[in-house]
Amino acid sequence: MPHDAVIMQTLRAGGLLPPDADAVLEPLTGGVSSEVYWLETPNGPVCVKRALGKLRVAADWRAPVERSHFEVAWLRTARPLVGKGVPEVLLEDRDASLFVMTFFDPATHAVWKSELAAGRIDVAFAGRLGAMLGRIHAGCAGSSEIAEQFPTTALFEDLRLDPYLRETARRHPDLAGRLTALADRTAASRISLVHGDVSPKNILQGPEGPVLxxxxxxxYGDPAFDVAFCSTHLLLKPVWKPAHTAAYLESLATFHAAYRPAVGWEPQAALETRAAELTAALLLARVDGKSPVEYLQDEADRAFVRGAARRLIAETPASLGELAQAWARALEER
Ligand SMILES: Nc1ncnc2c1ncn2[C@@H]1O[C@H](COP(=O)(O)OP(=O)(O)O)[C@@H](O)[C@H]1O
Ligand SMILES: [Mg+2]
Incomplete structure (x- = not known):
């Protein structure tokens, strides 16, 4: 039964708990970079998240706790665009790198990754996610005001570009030129607000749709990264659970189809090309980068992903649809 004085103090100071009240913190599992709890308050359950300085992954990987504030800023920016599609921030204690948000009951909000793994695959849900991501990207594109709130290129470099793309470049010297150029180009782009971790483990499947x-x-950078990150997860799922291959690939196509019409800030084809390039690179990064997916342990699976992803990096299809088709063919020929 964890009790945390800093968290209690923040909740009391913010008026979420009465001055003399205490509460029991119930840990929520599944995260690697933060302490996440839920607790009962007089006004109902809330969720507390505090950033950790060291991520709980195999490799030693430190990340500045200031990222907590940028998560809050992202939530506050996205909320007016997608309503209950993201938690509402109830309170932030920036000095303590923690914030409080609305809590979504796990009894009615399953983690999408678990649903996908169990073969309970709602293709339309993936479409709702694509549309929601599109609303966020479209709503934030071309805004210097929003861009100014996210001076996080160095963080994104440390948390995303280096561990995924540059680490993979170091392990695949023959592809290093392409992968490094991709990382450099991505780092230099300032197009819209990027979430940075659109992964099924960070998405809840609720009665009112997805919660990110x-x-x-x-x-504030290249929205194609979010599309690519989520696409990568959906492309890797068939390697993990081949029985559900068709439903995963259909989910991916539905996700793309729902996202695409939102792209009004640039030609759709331009975004698609960058998303395809990033997806190919991230597929390889998810076996040979610093943060490999935990569900591909079998060396044969990893070798398959490595080979197919390397071919897609060497000769990247111009669109996500073509990339998905090439991946589907590789899966069939396995
Ligand atoms: N507001 C919330 N309501 C319900 N569950 C949540 C909420 N925030 C986080 N969780 C649960 O806690 C897990 C970890 O939270 P997350 O924000 O992803 O932390 P981390 O950065 O450590 O991955 C999530 O996968 C989800 O299951
Ligand atoms: Mg998470």
């Missing part, structure tokens, strides 16, 4: 959590990698 965990915006610690928030950055």
């Amino acid at each position: 959590l965990d915006a610690e990698c928030a950055w």
